[in-house]
Structure formats: C-alpha cells, structure tokens
Amino acid sequence: MQYSHSRSFKGxxxxxxxxxxxxxxxVMLADHYxxxxxxxxxxxxxxxxSLFSTRIVAQRRDITIVYxxxxxxxxxxxxxxxxxxxxxxxxxxxxxxKPKAIGVDIIFDRPTEPERDEILLRAIQQVQAPLILVATDxxxxxxxxxxxxxxxxxxxxxxKIVATPIFGGEDSALSLEDNVIRAMASFEVPSNAKRPFAxxxxxxxxxxxxxxxxxIDWLLPSLDGREVFQTFNVPPHSKxxxxxxxxxVFPQIMQATFTDKIVILAGNLTGLDWHRIPMTVMNNLExxxxxxxxxxxxxxxxxxxxxxxxxxFAILFVFVSAFFLYLGVELFTERHPEIVFEALVMGSAILxxxxxxxxxxxxxxxxxxxxxxxxxxxxGKYTSSLFNRF
Amino acid sequence: xxxxxxxxxGIIIIVASMIYGSPAFCxxxxxxxxxxxxxxxxxxxxxxxxxxxxxEQLRLMEKTSGETRILIGPYKGTVGNYSSSPSxxxxxxxxxxxxxx
Numbered sequence: 001m002q003y004s005h006s007r008s009f010k011g012x013x014x015x016x017x018x019x020x021x022x023x024x025x026x027v028m029l030a031d032h033y034x035x036x037x038x039x040x041x042x043x044x045x046x047x048x049x050s051l052f053s054t055r056i057v058a059q060r061r062d063i064t065i066v067y068x069x070x071x072x073x074x075x076x077x078x079x080x081x082x083x084x085x086x087x088x089x090x091x092x093x094x095x096x097x098k099p100k101a102i103g104v105d106i107i108f109d110r111p112t113e114p115e116r117d118e119i120l121l122r123a124i125q126q127v128q129a130p131l132i133l134v135a136t137d138x139x140x141x142x143x144x145x146x147x148x149x150x151x152x153x154x155x156x157x158x159x160k161i162v163a164t165p166i167f168g169g170e171d172s173a174l175s176l177e178d179n180v181i182r183a184m185a186s187f188e189v190p191s192n193a194k195r196p197f198a199x200x201x202x203x204x205x206x207x208x209x210x211x212x213x214x215x216i217d218w219l220l221p222s223l224d225g226r227e228v229f230q231t232f233n234v235p236p237h238s239k240x241x242x243x244x245x246x247x248x249v250f251p252q253i254m255q256a257t258f259t260d261k262i263v264i265l266a267g268n269l270t271g272l273d274w275h276r277i278p279m280t281v282m283n284n285l286e287x288x289x290x291x292x293x294x295x296x297x298x299x300x301x302x303x304x305x306x307x308x309x310x311x312x313f314a315i316l317f318v319f320v321s322a323f324f325l326y327l328g329v330e331l332f333t334e335r336h337p338e339i340v341f342e343a344l345v346m347g348s349a350i351l352x353x354x355x356x357x358x359x360x361x362x363x364x365x366x367x368x369x370x371x372x373x374x375x376x377x378x379x380g381k382y383t384s385s386l387f388n389r390f
Numbered sequence: 391x392x393x394x395x396x397x398x399x400g401i402i403i404i405v406a407s408m409i410y411g412s413p414a415f416c417x418x419x420x421x422x423x424x425x426x427x428x429x430x431x432x433x434x435x436x437x438x439x440x441x442x443x444x445x446e447q448l449r450l451m452e453k454t455s456g457e458t459r460i461l462i463g464p465y466k467g468t469v470g471n472y473s474s475s476p477s478x479x480x481x482x483x484x485x486x487x488x489x490x491x
Binding site (some may be wrong): 058221223224225226227231232233235253254 | 422451458460472474
C-alpha cells in the first residue's frame with residue numbers, strides 16, 4: 001500500500017472510520033451471499049482442527065466400528081459389492097452380543113448372488129437390536145434409476161430404519177471444492193426426509209443433541225496409539241457358506257465387547273467411501289466414511305458443537321481489523337515497511353480466531369480477514385488521496 | 391498407627407505393587423495385523439518388544455479394558471512406549487482399475 005501520510009491524526013481517524021464502515025458493509029454482504037473466498041479459511045480451519053481439537057485420554061465406551069477391509073476379503077473372488085452372506089453373518093454375530101444399536105454403513109443397490117442376497121435379508125429381518133440401514137439417492141452422481149429401484153425394494157422388505165449416509169457439502173459460490181469433509185448434513189426435522197445416519201443411531205441411545213452449526217467437532221486419537229473408537233477388522237477367512245456359524249468369522253473375544261454399545265459395521269476398502277478430513281492436512285491420508293459417522297455420532301451424544309461467531313461479533317471484528325489496519329499503516333509505516341504492519345495486524349487477528357476456537361470452540365472464518373486486507377489495500381490508496389482534498 | 395494397621399498397609403502396598411508390576415497386568419491381543427510374525431489372536435505382554443515394518447499396521451486390544459490401539463510401522467519397542475506421529479501420505483494417484491491387491 002502506498003498512502004499519503006500528510007493528514008492530521010484526527011483526519012486519519014475519520015478516514016479510517018469511513019473506510020472501515022465501507023469495508024465492513026462489503027464483507028458482511030459477501031458473507032450473506034456466500035461469495036467470500038474460502039480457500040484460506042479452509043486452510044486455517046483444517047490446521048486449527050488438527051492441532052486444537054480435543055485429544056482423547058481414554059477410548060470411548062459407547063461406540064465400536066467393525067471394518068470389512070481388503071485383508072478380510074483376501075480369500076473372496078471379488079470385494080464389491082461385499083459378500084452378502086458375510087454381512088449377514090456379521091450382523092448376526094453383533095446382534096448376539098446385545099448391542100444398543102447396529103448401524104450398517106453399506107449400500108445395497110444391486111443384486112449379487114440370489115441366495116446370498118436372501119440370507120442377508122433374512123438376517124436383517126430377524127435381528128433383535130435396533131438396526132439402521134443406509135440408502136443412497138439421486139443426489140449422488142452416477143446412481144442409475146435401476147439401482148435406486150432395486151435398493152427401494154430391498155429396503156422395503158428389510159423393514160428397518162433407513163438413514164442417509166450423505167455428509168454436509170460446500171455452501172460458498174466461490175468455493176473450490178477440495179472434497180474435505182468438515183460438516184455434517186444439516187437437519188431441520190422435516191417429517192418425510194431420511195435422518196442422517198449418525199442421528200438415527202443417536203436416537204436409539206435416548207439422550208442426544210443435534211448441533212445448530214454443521215461443523216464437526218473432531219476428537220483426536222491419543223498419542224500412544226489409542227483409537228478414538230474401539231475398532232476391529234474382520235479377520236481373513238475362507239469364503240463363508242450361506243449357513244455359516246457367525247463365530248466362524250468373528251472371534252468371540254471381539255464379539256463380547258459389543259454389549260450395550262452402538263456398533264457400526266462398514267467397509268474399509270481402497271478407494272470406496274474414503275474421504276479427506278481436516279486432520280489429514282498433514283499427511284494427505286483418507287479415512288472411511290464410517291469413522292466420520294462415528295465422530296458425528298459421538299458429537300451428537302456428547303452435545304458438543306463448534307459455534308459460528310455471532311454476527312454482531314463478526315461485524316465488530318471486521319470493523320476493528322479494517323480500522324486498525326488502515327490507521328496503523330497511515331501512522332506507522334513511514335518508518336517501517338507496510339507489509340510488516342499488515343502481517344502483524346492480520347496475524348494477530350488469525351491468532352485471536354485460533355484462541356477462540358481452542359478455548360470456546362467458536363469458529364471465526366478467516367475469509368473475512370483476507371477480504372478486509374484486500375479491500376483496505378485496494379480502497380486505502382484511493383481514499384487516502386480523496387481525504388487529502390478535504 | 392497401630393501395629394495391625396501398619397501390617398495391613400504393608401500388605402496392601404505389596405499386593406498393589408505385585409498387581410501393578412506384573413507383566414500380565416496389561417496384556418494385548420492382536421485383532422488385526424499386516425505382519426507375518428504377529429498373527430490375529432496372538433497375545434503380547436506389555437513388556438514384550440515388538441517390531442513393525444515400514445507401512446505395516448498392527449491393531450491391538452487391551453485385554454482388561456477392551457480399548458483398541460493402532461501401531462503404525464516402522465516401530466521397534468514395547469506397546470506402552472509407542473508414540474504416534476503423522477504418518478506419511480499415500481503413494482501417487484493410481485490411474486487404473488485393478489482387482490484385489
């Protein structure tokens with residue numbers, strides 16, 4: 001920024017007030033119409049989540065994930081769709097342990113081997129614990145009408161609660177989608193809509209609170225390798241017969257731990273239902289959809305939430321940042337490079353936002369600050385010469 | 391403190407230290423493994439030194455609490471001394487369709 005530094009302090013204060021008001025108006029309008037540049041916001045938010053989310057001390061006692069992975073299916077001739085007799089056997093094994101609820105995070109939208117499809121349907125119908133199934137819909141690209149029809153028939157026969165496995169999406173018109181899952185699906189309780197998978201499971205627990213803000217409040221694993229959720233992989237085994245004993249696949253020592261827990265059964269297969277999340281910014285790894293559902297479920301059960309900063313606070317924050325950025329550059333940059341002062345003001349604002357997240361789980365979007373910086377830089381130059389005339 | 395109380399306190403301390411110091415106090419069972427040496431179902435005592443090769447994963451369940459842990463290689467040492475660090479990213483994107491690895 002190259003401003004004139006010839007005006008009095010009072011004149012500079014007036015100029016800063018006028019400019020800050022103008023900038024605040026533009027930033028809040030941009031926020032209202034979802035046209036803020038969100039890339040820096042996402043970048044900063046991901047690092048905040050990775051470093052300052054709650055790290056567990058002990059593993060949760062209420063949620064277990066059971067994965068069918070590549071190794072589980074190493075002796076099967078195909079891995080997708082996952083063998084239906086295997087799923088049936090696992091559902092029976094989990095149900096035997098009397099869990100609080102079972103969630104099956106696997107989509108059934110095409111036929112496989114008829115007798116294996118049938119054995120799964122029977123197992124689902126006979127299960128004693130509350131069972132939640134998931135269904136895809138036309139909002140998922142690439143799903144054919146035939147697949148949706150087969151799914152509908154199957155789920156109708158299953159006669160269980162059906163939820164949606166879809167997560168929250170991007171809102172901003174200027175957002176470059178990076179396919180990182182940061183939000184859960186918003187839910188306003190319309191009577192005909194399918195509930196999100198985690199919510200449907202939480203309802204079986206009794207006490208839960210679906211947050212107003214869709215942002216996921218992640219739990220981080222302990223540094224000694226302890227996982228957030230008790231997690232098992234189905235051990236490798238020969239392709240099971242349709243009448244196999246459930247114990248043949250899943251060891252009893254693992255089954256015994258399911259009692260009174262919410263158990264999520266899911267696939268964890270390369271490239272299928274794998275997603276990036278904020279905590280993987282450091283290593284670019286992906287996690288399974290079931291892990292994300294479990295995180296959302298834990299959040300709903302705990303009643304935790306990441307609140308967006310109140311709008312009045314955001315307006316004040318934007319105004320103050322714009323005011324001091326302009327005034328500071330006007331007052332101090334005769335002796336110091338402007339970029340140093342700009343970095344100081346913006347860095348302090350970002351640090352403040354990080355502290356708010358860490359201490360109060362309040363999210364203040366950094367995109368507002370970036371726009372403040374750009375607008376003050378842009379308009380500061382012209383207002384400076386404009387105000388010098390008076 | 392009476393002699394009886396001193397004796398009782400001593401016994402409690404000895405029993406507690408025996409339980410706490412016992413290597414069998416915190417045993418783990420392997421619940422999933424990429425390793426050829428540590429098979430699913432095998433047990434590992436807290437004091438045992440294990441070796442996990444690069445990119446291999448070992449998932450263990452603590453027998454007493456049922457808590458599961460995931461250990462990612464390369465690592466050599468006891469389960470208790472394991473400390474996780476951000477693992478390396480995935481290999482380059484695969485531009486082909488394949489069967490089971």
